[in-house]
Amino acid sequence: MGGVLAASSPNPPTPSSGSAAAPGLTVPPGFGMPPVSTVIPQNGADSGQQRESENSLPNPGAFDECHRKCKEVFPLQMEGVRLIVNKGLSNHFQVNHTVLLSTTGDSSYRFGTTYVGTKQTAPAEFFPVMVGDMDNGGSLNAQIIHQITNRIRSKVAFQTQQNKFVNWQGDAEFRGEDFTATITMGNPDVLVGSGIVVAHYLQSITPALALGGELVYHRRPGEEGAVTSLVGRYTGTNYIATLTLGSAGAHASYYHKANEQLQVGVEFEASTRMQDTSVSFGYQLDVPKANLQFKGSLDSNWIVGATLEKKLLPLPLSLVLCAFLNHRKNKFQCGFGVTIG
Numbered sequence: 001m002g003g004v005l006a007a008s009s010p011n012p013p014t015p016s017s018g019s020a021a022a023p024g025l026t027v028p029p030g031f032g033m034p035p036v037s038t039v040i041p042q043n044g045a046d047s048g049q050q051r052e053s054e055n056s057l058p059n060p061g062a063f064d065e066c067h068r069k070c071k072e073v074f075p076l077q078m079e080g081v082r083l084i085v086n087k088g089l090s091n092h093f094q095v096n097h098t099v100l101l102s103t104t105g106d107s108s109y110r111f112g113t114t115y116v117g118t119k120q121t122a123p124a125e126f127f128p129v130m131v132g133d134m135d136n137g138g139s140l141n142a143q144i145i146h147q148i149t150n151r152i153r154s155k156v157a158f159q160t161q162q163n164k165f166v167n168w169q170g171d172a173e174f175r176g177e178d179f180t181a182t183i184t185m186g187n188p189d190v191l192v193g194s195g196i197v198v199a200h201y202l203q204s205i206t207p208a209l210a211l212g213g214e215l216v217y218h219r220r221p222g223e224e225g226a227v228t229s230l231v232g233r234y235t236g237t238n239y240i241a242t243l244t245l246g247s248a249g250a251h252a253s254y255y256h257k258a259n260e261q262l263q264v265g266v267e268f269e270a271s272t273r274m275q276d277t278s279v280s281f282g283y284q285l286d287v288p289k290a291n292l293q294f295k296g297s298l299d300s301n302w303i304v305g306a307t308l309e310k311k312l313l314p315l316p317l318s319l320v321l322c323a324f325l326n327h328r329k330n331k332f333q334c335g336f337g338v339t340i341g
Helices: 047-055
Strands: 080-088 093-101 108-122 125-135 140-147 152-161 164-175 179-189 194-204 209-220 223-235 239-246 249-257 262-271 276-287 292-299 303-311 317-326 331-340
Touching: none
Parallel strands: 080 331
Antiparallel strands: 080 093, 093 108, 108 125, 125 140, 140 152, 152 164, 164 179, 179 194, 194 209, 209 223, 223 239, 239 249, 249 262, 262 276, 276 292, 292 303, 303 317, 317 331
């Protein structure tokens, strides 16, 4: 809920197993990470500061990531044949080529680039990050993420359709010791008097409980309005329960990690505007010894979906099979993907 008319940011390649990216940042494969030396505290450190650090509440993360763990369990729908070729030109620059052959829509080709800067803020975080891609029709998607200070992060994203600007947005995120505040502006036009403003705030109440809210304000000639919502997230040892309530509807999710191989998730969504509710169940099964990952889902609309991903190590090659079946509409879609690099 509370989505913004934001630019559709391109999907960066999946990070390699050797470098774990921090939340909100994806490090492309082939990008080397310099070794980080372990910092050994000096003897005689203030024990009072240590106790204060142990008792302090953790940062709750970004508001948009509250339901992320549950959504990652569900398979992504793919149709037709997709070929992705990634090529790392240096430790900071990478290009990729994507060819999509579709039976229901138009086939397309996309050329994408990813640049990761030299400013290191964490063992797996480098800024600035610039990601963009362009299709064969001249449409461009791009975004720039930069860590301005240790606590302030900014992002600018825009989307063009051939030679016209379609969407653009900018946001600033401030992360305190135990809270995160974000403000986003989408498609602002001072002359016409239109635009969208979204404000997020998430606060840690206890080490396991975080509460927050969202305010979405939109305006255009002859129309304006605001939508508010509240969110609560409880994090256990191996599960995460999240609930979002607002004037536009409700969204609840539950994520559970059964073991190192199996993860499950359940989602409930209700929309007051569409007068519709849905329940979805998804799971992810990892078989590390076989380099295999399987995802499946089933929802109340009787849509069944599954994806199977196989990594052919030591070759830089991955194969993906996807199938979705809508029993009510008697509609079946399947896809096959190959990723090189």
